[in-house]
Amino acid sequence: MKEQLTIALSKGRILKETLPLLAAADIVPAEDIFSSRKLIFDTNHPHIKLVVIRATDVPTYVEYGGADMGVAGKDVLMEHGGEGLYEPLDLEIACCRLMVAGMKDAQPVQGRMKVATKFVNVTREYFARQGAQVDIIKLYGAMELAPIMGLADRIVDIVDTGNTLRANGLEPMEHIADISSRFVVGQPSMKMKHRQIQPLLDKLAGAIEAKREEKSA
Ligand code: ATP
Ligand code: PRP
Numbered sequence: 225m226k227e228q229l230t231i232a233l234s235k236g237r238i239l240k241e242t243l244p245l246l247a248a249a250d251i252v253p254a255e256d257i258f259s260s261r262k263l264i265f266d267t268n269h270p271h272i273k274l275v276v277i278r279a280t281d282v283p284t285y286v287e288y289g290g291a292d293m294g295v296a297g298k299d300v301l302m303e304h305g306g307e308g309l310y311e312p313l314d315l316e317i318a319c320c321r322l323m324v325a326g327m328k329d330a331q332p333v334q335g336r337m338k339v340a341t342k343f344v345n346v347t348r349e350y351f352a353r354q355g356a357q358v359d360i361i362k363l364y365g366a367m368e369l370a371p372i373m374g375l376a377d378r379i380v381d382i383v384d385t386g387n388t389l390r391a392n393g394l395e396p397m398e399h400i401a402d403i404s405s406r407f408v409v410g411q412p413s414m415k416m417k418h419r420q421i422q423p424l425l426d427k428l429a430g431a432i433e434a435k436r437e438e439k440s441a
Contacts, residue, residue, distance in 0.1 A: 226271040227417050229424075232286060232294035234279035238405050241317035242295050246274075248431030249424060271420075283309060283408065292413035293421065298403045299382060303343045310414050312425055313407035316432055320384040322346065324398040326371055333377045340370035341380035350380070350400050368392040 231251070233242055239257065246252070253274055254266040265274040275291055282296040283304035295315065296304075299322050322343065340361040341347045351358045361376050368388055370376040382403065383389060383396055407428060409421060 227420060229272045229293070229413075229417065229420060230275060230291040231272065232275050232277055232282045232291035234282050234294075234296055234300075234405075235276045236279055238279065238295060238297065238318050239276065242315070242405070245315060245317070245428060245431050245435075248434070249427035251424075280304075286408050286410045286413075289410055289412060291410070292417060293407065293409045293424075295405055295407055297405050298401065299343060299346070301406060301408065302346050302401065305345065308411050309408045310411060311406045311408050313428055313432065315405045315407055315428075316436065317405045319402070319404045320382045321396075322380065322400040322403055323383045323396045324350075324378050324380055324400065325368075325383065325389050325394050325396050326378045328393055328395045330371075330377070337378060338376040339378045339380060340367055340376035342367070343380050346400065347380045368394055 233239055243253070243257070250268070251272055252268045254268065257265060257274070257276055263275055263277065265276065267274060275285070277285065279296055279300050282294040283301055283306070285291040286294040287308040297318060301309070301311065337356065337358045338361060339347055339351070339358045340363050342362065342364055344360050344362050347358070347360055361370065363370060367379040367381040369392070370379055371394065372392060378397070379394070380400065386396060389395060407425070414421060
């Protein structure tokens with residue numbers, strides 16, 4: 225008998241791009257996730273279930289074994305710290321950059337800099353590596369507003385097209401990391417359920433490769 229496998233998916237913008245990759249690996253939800261209020265979904269395989277949760281909760285579920293595997297942005301994984309997780313696949317979706325940004329043409333900050341972000345740990349580590357001590361202000365969204373309102377000198381946030389920064393009179397200043405979504409596996413699950421997980425990873429890797437080839441053709 226096959227062991228039960230649970231995959232935690234980030235709801236929001238990653239989900240739409242994740243489902244075609246799962247489908248290419250022959251995992252298809254039994255009903256339409258987008259029109260349902262359910263949190264757990266059966267799939268075409270009786271032993272595989274999907275749970276759909278907030279992006280920031282995915283590493284926590286996988287770390288503590290609430291799910292065997294999951295899909296999360298590298299930004300979220302960096303902030304979480306990655307304890308207890310393997311990160312075997314870059315899904316090459318939801319690509320963006322994690323950046324320091326500030327008001328356009330802002331002067332260098334005198335004294336201790338105030339940085340608004342939801343990526344508190346990543347921000348602390350980034351500035352500490354540069355030998356800079358900064359005051360970090362935790363926000364949960366609309367980071368771009370913080371420098372405008374005088375709450376912070378800089379922000380650390382996701383930048384893709386740069387439209388949100390530009391629309392608010394900000395500009396990117398320093399690149400922290402390239403971001404994409406990753407497939408993660410809990411360390412105990414990888415050990416105990418390896419026989420079932422490895423073929424799934426192989427299929428996903430094939431689907432990523434096929435998509436890459438299609439793009440470059
Ligand atoms: P939550 O709603 O739980 O606070 P969130 O708002 O960060 O999370 P999403 O906006 O769905 O969730 O983003 C999920 C992931 O998509 C992010 O962790 C990041 O990896 C990536 N991402 C975020 N913004 C962009 C963007 N503008 N372009 C491309 N990818 C992005
Ligand atoms: C994300 C991020 C930026 C924006 C960047 O926000 O926090 O605000 O996208 O993308 P851009 O460079 O293409 O403009 P999102 O739209 O996810 O809203 P959020 O504030 O809910 O996170």
